Amino acid sequence: MTRAQIQLAALAAVVCLAVAPFVLSPFSITLMNYIGIYSLVAIGLALLTGVGGIVSFGQAAFVGVAAYATAWISALNGYSPWLGLLFGVALTCSVAAILGVVTLRLQGHFLSLSTVAWGLAIGFLFGNVEGLGRFNGIASIPPISFGPYALVTSSQIYFLIWGIVAVVLVLGYNMLDSRLGRAMRALRGGNTLVESLGINAFRIKLATFVIAAFLASLSGWLYAHLSRFISPGPFDAGMGIEYLMMSMVGGAGSLLGGVVGAAIVTLLKNSVQDYLPLIAKGASGQLEIVAFSALFILFLQWARQGIVPFVAHYLPKAKRERPQPAPPLPRRSQPAPGELLLKVDGAERRFGGLVAVNNVSFEVRSGEILAVIGPNGAGKSTMFNCLTGALRVNKGEIVFAGRPITRDAQSRIAKAGIARTFQHVKLRPRMSLLENVMLGTYARTRTGLFAGAFRLNQREEASARHEALMQLERVGLGDKPFELAGNLPLGNQRILEIARALAADPALLVLDEPAAGLRRQEKLRLAELLRSLRADHLTILIVEHDMEFVMSLVDRIVVLDFGSKLCEGPPSAIRSDERVQEAYLGGVA
């Protein structure tokens, strides 16, 4: 599908939605209104759960905070619903920000459990606060009005609801296709990679969380002024699950899936209410929840991926054009060849009683390839993790480009100009080669959330895209930039990681066992690539196991054994060093 075809399909959808209230019955319009309102929450959850990998059971509580806020402002205190919107959004986003700051550092299922906890706590609060009408709720909420024109009937508020949904979808897709959106999509699959790209994973998570809460608050505001009456019921834990269900049914990770999921779940629920009484008279209320849960469980068992990705699989792939040449991104000033770039001074790292790295010192000079080698358990990987900030040294100092980085977080070290690859390849398999490499440009670009959502960033975006393509071509992967990274063989995945690191315009490239698991031909290609990078005056530090690979490639070698530095020198000297031979081959009898 071309861009024009996608736009045509979107236009057709908009026209259908616009005509709908003139064709449909009032009941159907009301149903459509609720679908629109639920869609907003589900879109937020698609972002949070599908894109960011944070499963939240508590979105209904956010809807409730905004609904109660606007009801309190407009029904109980007599102010305009628009003030209610401001207050509701501000309150919800503040609550979300506080909860996010407190809980988003939690890992995996701990995080999801915390959403159950605050979801329940907030839900119970609605029914138990004196000023909010307790379980009786708040009635006679005024309608939203534009000047004298009040949105009283369901066909009047219809356009407001679906207008908001359409705007949210457009802005959401824009944002996902921007710098921050790529960072969000990279969250799924762990923090290590994200941090190593100079991205503050916590801040991205917090932003995603607050955006999802913001969408929930819009939904809560619309809900309160559509139904004109609120009680704790629609914001309880059960509804939180239902929202999650909507986004999963539609296809978590797809914004459009949020709308589709909301529509399917709402319509299904409606028809279950219609047909169950025919099957089991008098017990329909109970059976409804049973049937619903059973359907959800079956869905999770058999079609976890969701409807929109399933359908998209059968649609023709979007044809994308190769990035056009664009002005280059700003480059950092590279150190002069031969200058001292990295100095490790007396580094020590303990794990309990084990000293993994013991008083290790070495220097890396600009323009050289230095290898850190050693037998298994020599402390290479620990040393590596200390350099890149994944671990802290207990003693000693690490200075990079004249600045101590001993205590810096991973993302700050990455920003300072150290780009890394991983021993176990860390890519985002569902993103294209181009997008994976564009992740590397994160620290060199500055487009924010709003600029991304409103597409005010097109110049920088074009530059980043072009830079990524250039790096892909530089490493020899430039022929299929839109291929998914997961489809590459391991050798090329390692090379792709190098391209991503190069896109960060690093002063020092650090490679963690780049030859591990590669076949001979792939190793030769990799060595060739690294040589060409040295010819471009890039400084490279390799932690490696494979002697043959290292010996023919590097300028100098540091040998570690049992956590201590054994010796240091050019490959020829290391090859003939008796201590090294003993460490690798055992003592000569």
Next chain:
Amino acid sequence: MTSDIAAILGIDGIATGAVYALVAIGTVLIFTVTRVIFIPFGDIAALTALTLAALDAKRFPGTGALVVILACLATLIEIISLLRAGEPRLLPRALAFYLVLPLAVVGAAWLTMRLDPPLAVRLVLALMLIMPISPLLDRIVFRPIADGTVLLLLTVSVALHFALVGLGLLFFGPEGVRTEPLTSFSMELAGVLISGQTLLIVIAALVFSGLLYLFFDFTLVGKSLRATAVNRTGSRLMGIRPARAGTIAYLLGSLMAGVSGILIAPVNTVFYDSGFLIGLKAFVGAIVGGMTSYPGAAIGAVGVGILESFASFESSALKDVIVFSLLIPILIWRSLASLHSEEEIEE
């Protein structure tokens, strides 16, 4: 608050906490063996109370019908998966286990009912009717996705809870029940009256956790369960079937939940949906133990009970808000305390 009131609240809290502790230990048991955070445990406890009340009223409880339906479903699924795997020779065993055994239990309960049995027998009947439910649910719901992420299993488990609440309403109706006290004994300790029921709850909690400890440390089956908890693949290589370990874990867990349901029924009025809060509070306790430690879970659950007791004295409306808000700092503490390896989320 005087010291008298504090003492009464404390004892009340310990009794409530002991009930939560039984469910919490069951939750930890299931989680370690199967990685499922089994939210519906509270529902199992509530269903046991409702079953017992029905038996007391000389009505055959809806639990029987539930077990029959689940047994038929599980058998159907088992037959299909065995035929697909090309192992029809295992069919008789599957039929015996998933169909005949549960039906026999229901049949025996139904026949015993005719004889107007005494309380002790009714207790056993209630437990017998409850215990097949979670292993059957495991077969139907969780086994097809046993290798999924913890999050997927959690989502399914939450959905399952809602299904069970609906079934509870269907089979038992909206009325709450309160069963007759198991004992009329009471004693005075340092000026505070302690009812026999409270004592019974605490003793039962201690006895069952003790038995579980013995089971895990001194029997081969217990050790195989622990092995499965540590490493599924590794224990499979050692000839332990994770599915069987899961079934045993569910049976044991249901027993604990059932006992807690029986203990709480004379003290609190139990409704079809009371289970959710019992389950979640037990769960808060289980998290205190990091979802892995039984003593930790028990201590945490008792702590939740005491907290709830004092919180309801201060503000009965907000007691649940307080308990669940407290979960967040506990989670943060646990998350910091546990060595977190990066959990790769499935893509």
